[in-house]
Each structure stands twice: as structure tokens, then as C-alpha cells.
Amino acid sequence: xxxxxxxxxxxxxxxxxALGLGTLSACSGDSAAAGNxxxxxxxxxxYPMQYLAEQIGGDHVNVTTLTEPGQEPHDLELSAKxxxxxxxxxxxxxxxxxxxxxxxxVGQSDVKTKIDAATLTKLEDHGNVEHDHGxxxxxEEHAAEEHSxxxHSxxxHSxxEEHALDPHVWLDPVKYAEIAEGVASAFEKAxxxxxADYRKNADALTKKLADLNTAFExxxxxxxxKVFFTNHAAFGYLxxxxxxxxxxxxxxxxxxxxxxxxxxELQDEAKAxxxxxxxxxxxxxxxxxxxxxxxxxxxTDVLDPLEGITEKSKGDDYIAVMxxxxxxxxxxxGTK
Numbered sequence: 289x290x291x292x293x294x295x296x297x298x299x300x301x302x303x304x305x306a307l308g309l310g311t312l313s314a315c316s317g318d319s320a321a322a323g324n325x326x327x328x329x330x331x332x333x334x335y336p337m338q339y340l341a342e343q344i345g346g347d348h349v350n351v352t353t354l355t356e357p358g359q360e361p362h363d364l365e366l367s368a369k370x371x372x373x374x375x376x377x378x379x380x381x382x383x384x385x386x387x388x389x390x391x392x393x394v395g396q397s398d399v400k401t402k403i404d405a406a407t408l409t410k411l412e413d414h415g416n417v418e419h420d421h422g423x424x425x426x427x428e429e430h431a432a433e434e435h436s437x438x439x440h441s442x443x444x445h446s447x448x449e450e451h452a453l454d455p456h457v458w459l460d461p462v463k464y465a466e467i468a469e470g471v472a473s474a475f476e477k478a479x480x481x482x483x484a485d486y487r488k489n490a491d492a493l494t495k496k497l498a499d500l501n502t503a504f505e506x507x508x509x510x511x512x513x514k515v516f517f518t519n520h521a522a523f524g525y526l527x528x529x530x531x532x533x534x535x536x537x538x539x540x541x542x543x544x545x546x547x548x549x550x551x552x553e554l555q556d557e558a559k560a561x562x563x564x565x566x567x568x569x570x571x572x573x574x575x576x577x578x579x580x581x582x583x584x585x586x587x588t589d590v591l592d593p594l595e596g597i598t599e600k601s602k603g604d605d606y607i608a609v610m611x612x613x614x615x616x617x618x619x620x621x622g623t624k
Contacts, residue, residue, distance in 0.1 A: 328348050516620055
């Protein structure tokens with residue numbers, strides 16, 4: 289269900305328009321144009337938004353996604369064609385601050401219904417922003433940073449504020465359900481003829497998310513340790529929801545390199561807190577995680593931030609991968 293330029297050439301699009309076909313049909317793996325179909329056309333920015341649109345929209349929606357499977361969503365750059373197709377859609381569903389290229393395109397787009405998932409729940413600062421700049425998050429350094437920040441230019445301050453909130457909200461099933469409710473309401477308003485079905489589908493989805501939340505609560509209630517190490521700081525909401533502590537090798541940016549001091553700090557903490565496992569993920573390099581694990585005598589496993597589904601994913605949709613994440617956490621934390 290992805291917009292792939294290599295599969296739909298400009299000549300083909302021109303020919304289709306000349307023949308009055310409106311949009312090109314596509315096989316199940318690819319999507320044609322994002323707009324002008326006989327369904328409610330939704331452009332989703334990346335997989336967690338795509339999943340919501342498909343689950344809530346059901347048979348009434350035609351969903352295309354801007355981020356292909358296996359593509360790191362933080363690094364997304366849009367083609368001119370993708371930007372143009374967004375303007376032809378009935379709605380765009382995105383998460384502001386996660387993908388700057390999408391934010392810019394949405395801001396310039398004439399799409400009728402713009403749904404920002406970040407406005408449908410409360411985003412929080414989980415204190416991992418400092419790692420983006422190579423700092424530890426100790427209290428004294430954090431306080432010093434806050435003091436020195438006053439001397440920064442207004443532009444630098446606004447940039448710090450922009451990156452302060454953690455966007456990975458979909459990894460908390462409770463907050464994800466809040467977003468689902470908001471998406472359903474937006475669909476109902478934009479496409480009232482199918483409002484009853486959108487509500488029914490949303491209720492079914494929130495029930496599945498409630499069951500998932502219960503499974504996490506039960507599975508992680510009694511463990512040997514509450515601390516887990518991750519490749520980057522994607523799991524702050526999940527950790528907060530279930531009383532865990534996430535320690536990220538990197539910050540919110542999965543491609544940043546940790547300092548030697550940060551590696552040493554994690555090695556010491558692993559011993560102090562009984563950490564057994566360093567988690568890495570499917571869409572970014574596992575090199576740093578495996579190096580830390582080897583040096584500290586720890587195991588490695590996958591904890592999937594669900595930014596995209598690929599053949600490497602341990603499950604074929606959000607619920608299945610989250611259930612796999614739960615099993616991995618139970619093993620690493622020592623569920624009793």
C-alpha cells in the first residue's frame with residue numbers, strides 16, 4: 289500500500305489522465321494515486337498512522353503511506369509526486385514532529401482534512417533529549433544545561449523546545465487508543481455517510497488495544513528487574529505506562545553515536561540493576577548494541593519500535609509485533 293515511483297511512471301500517469309481513468313489500480317502490495325478514488329482517500333505518514341486508518345476505515349478507505357516498509361521514518365524525504373498526491377487526498381493522518389518533511393508538506397497542502405495525532409493525546413518529555421547532543425542525563429548536567437540554555441539565542445531555544453517532546457506515543461497502547469478515538473471522530477466528520485462503520489471499527493480497535501494493555505500490565509507486574517537497555521529512546525511511553533526504566537544507548541535520534549562515557553555508564557548500570565539484555569531494532573544498525581552487550585557480558589534481542597513492518601518484523605501487524613515485544617521484555621526482565 290505504498291506510493292512507489294518506480295512502479296508508476298510519469299508516462300503511465302499522464303496516459304491514465306488522458307484516458308480519464310482518474311487513478312491507476314494496483315496490486316495489493318502497492319498503492320495507486322492517493323486521491324480521486326471512489327473511497328475516502330487517506331494519506332498516512334508512516335506505519336502506526338497507516339494501521340489506524342486501515343483499522344478504523346475498513347472497506348470505506350483507500351490508504352496510502354508515505355514511508356515504505358524498511359524505510360527509517362525519521363529520515364523520510366518526500367518526492368514531488370508524493371506531495372502532489374497528498375493534495376488530492378480527502379485526509380492526511382500524521383504525527384507532527386516525527387517527520388519534518390511531512391510536517392512541511394502538510395502545512396503547504398490543500399488537503400481537506402488534516403489529522404495530527406500529536407493533538408489527540410498528550411506528548412511528554414521523557415528527558416532523553418540530551419543524548420541527541422552527546423550528553424548524559426545526570427541531574428547536575430541537566431541542571432547546568434538548563435542554566436546555560438538561557439544564554440542561547442532565541443532560535444536555538446526554539447529548536448530545543450521543538451525536540452523536547454517524545455513522539456513515540458504509539459508504543460503505549462492506552463495513548464494509541466486515545467489517538468484512535470480522535471481519528472475515528474475526524475473520519476466521521478469528514479465522511480458522515482460512513483460514520484456508523486467508523487465508530488464500530490474504532491470500538492473494535494480500542495477493545496483490542498485495551499486487551500493488549502492488560503496483557504502488558506499482567507506480564508510486567510512482577511519482574512526481577514525494571515530496567516531495560518535500548519538502541520534509541522523510543523520506549524519512554526511504554527516504560528512509563530508499565531513502571532519500567534528505559535536506558536537508551538542513543539537519544540531520540542537512532543543514528544546518533546553514544547559517547548565512551550555513556551557506554552561506561554551503561555556497563556556499570558547493567559551490573560547494578562541486573563540488566564540482562566540490550567535491545568536493538570529492525571530498521572537501524574545493531575552494531576552499537578551488540579558491542580555494548582559483548583563488552584558488558586549481556587544478551588541481545590529485538591524490541592521493535594513499530595515504525596514500519598518488514599519481513600524481519602516478528603509479526604505482521606501492530607498487535608502481533610507488540611505481543612512479540614511483550615514476550616521479549618518478559619524474558620529480559622525476568623517475569624515471575
